Amino acid sequence: MAVIEVEGLTKRFGDVLANDDLSFAVESGEIFGFLGPNGAGKSTCIRCLMGFQSPTAGTARVLGADVHDDAALRAARGRVGYLPAHPSFDEDVTGRRFLDHQARLKGDERSDELLELFDPPLDRKIGGYSTGNAQMLAIVQGFMHAPDLVIMDEPTAGLDPLKQERFNEFLRAEREAGVSIFFSSHVLSEVRRVCDRIGVIRDGRLAALESVEELMGRSGKRVRVLTADPVAPGDLDWPGVVDVEQTGRQATFTFTGDTNALLDHLAGFDTHDIEIDEPPLEEVFMHFYGDTDQGAEHGVSRDAAADESGEAATVTGAVATENLEAADGESGRVQSGGHASQDRPQSRSEDEDA
């Protein structure tokens, strides 16, 4: 059973199309990552799901309640936890008073247990809280009423790495206990570690919808290696190596493939330093999803939205072209690595047609 069903969700703010014909479903008992760069439309989608904003077109159902049906959605919210990106509180009340207030509005079944994991200074006024403490208070309120579904908008933004890891562990335990989680983030590594399935949103449109394994296989690692002597141009010509950049003794490239194979290859060099990291999200998009038209391959129809309004087509067309220009700027490097995305020029002309 799906806990969230989004169907053709479109949200327009004046000339800006924040969500463009989004469709996806979050299944019961999974952690669904909603991944996209800042400004991609993640928060807008979440605010529509919570009933804070009304969709311009399309609809969504949360625990079976249609977002257009105020009464049904209100009842469903009793079983939904919400964690905003930047939780904001009345600064003149203490954390304890805030939690009391929330408890009276939606119930409290487990705040004591949660406060052992996440421990903001409850007797202090919230105005004096650090970002991390405010975030912990928000986490406690999000789960205190034992919700069936928790919708989170970049929940780990203000947490230190230790607390982040504790939070991720906590989420996995929650999933084991049967809680469904919808989790938005612009950090690929975080979504990778925590989520079962991922929807990628870009420029308001769904660019991909896949399992974490699939994404991991496709996104690769960013490798930076400092060698005793500069590596020769042919030295890095292994399968799975793309986007090679070399400055002096330092070579940087993206690697998609088996990590053991990577280590074997690197053992052949006299290395001084190695850094293996997640590629930046934008780079993942450029290399592995090409432009947003690729979304069509993943069952996302964008023509309907474009046909609906000439204005919408112009706006999104302009955005897509801009990104494509950025992609073109990098395509030289991509091709030198022998991993050119062949459909890019074609996509561009399609986009202009739209």
Next chain:
Amino acid sequence: MLEITRYHARRRVKGTVAMTIGFAAFCALIVGIFPSIEASGVDFEAYIESLPEAFQTSFGVEAFATMEGFLAAEFYQFIWVLLLGLYMAYAAGDSIASDVERGRLDLVLATPVSRTQVLLERFLALFGTVLVLNIVMPLVIFGIVLAVGEEVALGSILLVHAFSIPYLAVCTAIGLVLSTAVTRGNVATRGAIAVVFLLFVLHSVTGGTNFDWLGWASPTLYYDPSEILVEETVDLAGALVLMVGTLLLLTLARTIFLGRDV
């Protein structure tokens, strides 16, 4: 039920206490100088008649030489009608708009409460301030008058406060309409203050002219402390108009709030 009212009313306690003390201090000051004004033997009636009509309407200067008339002019018209009216509009204007602007409303609207409930309970929390002030202040003022050795009818004082409640409710409702219609807190508060002030001025400047019909929309037309204190008459119909006005404004605020994105 009424949890939101309780929560916000509690947050308002300090402010309400501070206002009570401030008003009491101001009242003590002006009542304190009344005996010397009375003793000076100045013909205030003649002085008042020389004032422009608009000024007389604005500040209800009708019977300066009696304690009732003096209080009406120096305290009620100025502090209660103008200042407190503006404050309630300001506080109401701030309520929803600032919470939306700062994102504070998210964690409330994420719970199973309706926007109608949020709006109504926020109104009731503000109304609590109005009620408390109107219960405490008449007793304080009566005490102050007795303390300086003067006399005033307690009944009139109680009435002037009771009839101010619908007036202040309208000012609060005006603020709430602005607060739901505007996306920025400071715009809503300034807008609410401006509207209430303009309506006050509208009634004052058109009073006694051929254009006094323009003042129909002004809440001050329906609540006159001088009338209650000096002439000992109450405007029941006026109070009713204010109550209906409050309901209409709250309905308007609700319609706006339900239709908007937050």
